[in-house]
Amino acid sequence: MFGMVRPCAHRLGERLRTQWMAHLCGLCLALRRDHGQFARLVTNYDGLLVSVLTEAQAERSPAWRRTAGPCPLRGMRTASVAQGEGARLAAAVSLVLASAKVRDHVADGDGVLARKPVAHAARRIATNWGRAGARTGTDIGFDTAVLVDAVDRQPGIEALAGQGTPLLTVTEPTETATAAAFAHTAILAGRPGNAEPLAEAGRLFGRLAHLLDAVEDRTADAASGAWNPLTATGTSPAEARRLAEDALHGIRLALREADFVDGKLTHLLLVHELRRSVDRAFGTVPVCSAHQRGGGPVPGDPYAGGGHAYAGDGGNPYAGGGHAHAGGGGAPYAGGGGNPFGGGGGGEGGGFGGMPSPQPPMRRGFWAGCGMFWLLCCSCQLCCAEQYEGPWSRKERSGCCRDCDCDGCECCDCDCCGCDCGCNC
Numbered sequence: 001m002f003g004m005v006r007p008c009a010h011r012l013g014e015r016l017r018t019q020w021m022a023h024l025c026g027l028c029l030a031l032r033r034d035h036g037q038f039a040r041l042v043t044n045y046d047g048l049l050v051s052v053l054t055e056a057q058a059e060r061s062p063a064w065r066r067t068a069g070p071c072p073l074r075g076m077r078t079a080s081v082a083q084g085e086g087a088r089l090a091a092a093v094s095l096v097l098a099s100a101k102v103r104d105h106v107a108d109g110d111g112v113l114a115r116k117p118v119a120h121a122a123r124r125i126a127t128n129w130g131r132a133g134a135r136t137g138t139d140i141g142f143d144t145a146v147l148v149d150a151v152d153r154q155p156g157i158e159a160l161a162g163q164g165t166p167l168l169t170v171t172e173p174t175e176t177a178t179a180a181a182f183a184h185t186a187i188l189a190g191r192p193g194n195a196e197p198l199a200e201a202g203r204l205f206g207r208l209a210h211l212l213d214a215v216e217d218r219t220a221d222a223a224s225g226a227w228n229p230l231t232a233t234g235t236s237p238a239e240a241r242r243l244a245e246d247a248l249h250g251i252r253l254a255l256r257e258a259d260f261v262d263g264k265l266t267h268l269l270l271v272h273e274l275r276r277s278v279d280r281a282f283g284t285v286p287v288c289s290a291h292q293r294g295g296g297p298v299p300g301d302p303y304a305g306g307g308h309a310y311a312g313d314g315g316n317p318y319a320g321g322g323h324a325h326a327g328g329g330g331a332p333y334a335g336g337g338g339n340p341f342g343g344g345g346g347g348e349g350g351g352f353g354g355m356p357s358p359q360p361p362m363r364r365g366f367w368a369g370c371g372m373f374w375l376l377c378c379s380c381q382l383c384c385a386e387q388y389e390g391p392w393s394r395k396e397r398s399g400c401c402r403d404c405d406c407d408g409c410e411c412c413d414c415d416c417c418g419c420d421c422g423c424n425c
Contacts, residue, residue: 005049005269005270022081023082025082030088051086054085056261088136097147166233171211186258241278251271
């Protein structure tokens with residue numbers, strides 16, 4: 001559950017990156033503090049937007065931050081992290097929606113959840129997460145029943161949908177849930193006048209979340225025979241793109257109506273990064289405005305150059321960076337150029353300079369691999385580590401949220417707003 005909004009260090013800049021990490025770590029620690037270590041699995045990028053929105057509307061106060069102790073995912077360094085009601089609301093929303101997602105997979109019998117013992121365990125986990133989210137929501141005055149109701153209505157709407165059904169009928173429950181969460185940030189921040197525009201922004205964000213998920217899964221769903229809203233309603237790619245563009249425009253207008261104390265990070269995430277999410281889902285790559293101007297990476301920029309987004313930054317785990325083993329030159333098992341097993345090259349076995357090729361590490365057995373998998377999962381290395389050893393194959397892997405779609409420049413693809421968010425529009 002890593003979400004649509006996945007910014008990297010190239011576009012955030014130092015100050016906004018620090019804020020982003022504070023909210024991400026704050027959500028993770030709020031889940032651990034209130035609900036235990038296992039609850040940290042539901043940490044996701046979209047959920048922490050709730051925390052970002054809450055702080056963006058509130059007057060600056062030392063109470064919004066605390067210094068967290070050393071963490072392996074921060075290279076055993078301390079950090080200033082977000083705390084308070086915004087982080088707790090993000091935790092409540094993440095838990096309830098994760099609970100719904102697990103129950104949905106159990107109902108569909110996806111993967112290993114088709115096995116009864118696994119499905120039974122997953123149902124218990126989902127139930128516990130749902131109750132935990134409801135408790136936290138009650139503590140901060142947010143009724144999670146609106147989220148649960150939206151999730152419960154979704155299967156019935158999908159069952160009735162067919163060719164000609166408006167796609168927005170299918171996305172309505174998601175829109176309702178996200179609208180309620182966004183609107184409550186205004187209450188927590190003491191700005192009730194922001195509730196209406198933020199509810200509208202949340203409604204359109206929910207529409208995009210549902211829509212982009214359908215676009216990205218359409219091919220896989222067709223191959224597996226799974227239900228997909230675009231296929232079921234007969235919505236064309238052109239119409240889906242039109243709806244996505246309308247939602248992007250609506251979010252921008254809604255944010256203009258809200259009153260923020262410091263809305264730079266909110267603007268960058270909900271305007272610029274959402275635009276990139278849409279382009280990524282529909283397979284269109286925006287042209288960098290710095291390249292249009294004949295520019296390039298900023299001289300001396302430690303994050304420029306297309307390498308890992310956090311190279312030289314102590315292995316910071318969260319934002320995406322260049323993929324160290326994505327194939328091609330230098331990747332030991334990628335095939336081609338520098339691949340000792342991919343054919344070509346000189347000497348016995350294709351090794352460099354006639355030297356024998358290195359042998360792949362010996363695979364782990366099934367149970368040893370299972371144990372290593374859970375260790376990697378519980379330590380977040382599966383998603384956040386720059387490199388880790390595969391639990392069964394023992395080959396080098398990279399965390400699934402390390403990929404960066406940035407070309408290494410400090411720019412954005414938007415020429416619309418003249419904002420001062422640090423993205424050089």
